[in-house]
Amino acid sequence: MDALRGIAAHSALDLVAVCLLTFGIYYPRHRRRDLVPAYLALNFGLFAVVAALGEVGDGGAALGFGLFGVLSIVRLRSDAVQHEEVAYYFTTLVLGLVCGLPHVALAVKAALAAGALTVIWVADSPLLPARSRRVLVTLDTVHACPAALRADLALRLGEPLDWTVTEVDYVRDLMVVDVRYREHRVEGGRLRPAAAEAGRGRRMEPVGEPV
Helix, strand or coil: CHHHHHHHHHHHHHHHHHHHHHHHHHHHHHCCHHHHHHHHHHHHHHHHHHHHHHCCCCCHHHHHHHHHHHHHCCCCCCCCCCHHHHHHHHHHHHHHHHHHCCCCCHHHHHHHHHHHHHHHHHHCCCCCCCCEEEEEEEECCCCCCHHHHHHHHHHHCEEEEEEEEEEEECCCCEEEEEEEEEECCEECCEECHHHHHHCCCCEEEECCCCC
16 A cells, blocks of 8 residues: 555656646647647656556666666657657656656655756747747759858748758759748738748748747
């Protein structure tokens, strides 16, 4: 019974921590509902595995091999999940691992969970400098000069930070560019006239979320 009460208290701490992370920090800032169940399931699944392995003898070797097996199946595709979302994935893993570890006081676990939540809250704060965005742009012209390409991207999108030309088609006179850029400033909730005018005549496909 004492073991069950301990697991119940630690699982409650884990659920509170991951819900604060998911519904209090991540979702209000990024609005990706598809990752919410992934964060919750990954967190509590890891907690359950760690808590169960901790009850097997001294838990040392079993816990180590069990964690290795669980974490080895986690695969993150860079195009589908951005770096900031990987940070949330690791935070959910840390919360599940810390809260499930045996022989650690509840107060220590609560302090460590609070520290992890504070770090991700500050690191992903919207008060930090402006974020960049990444898009796949199809231009209706082929620029042979990098300076001309940069000027065109700056007019259409904002300040280009980095880009990679992924396709050039001289027959149809178009090129596809993977661009990371900083957006134009908005005036009264609308893009500057030059950016709005440049937006005509090209197609953009978002590659990922703001980073």
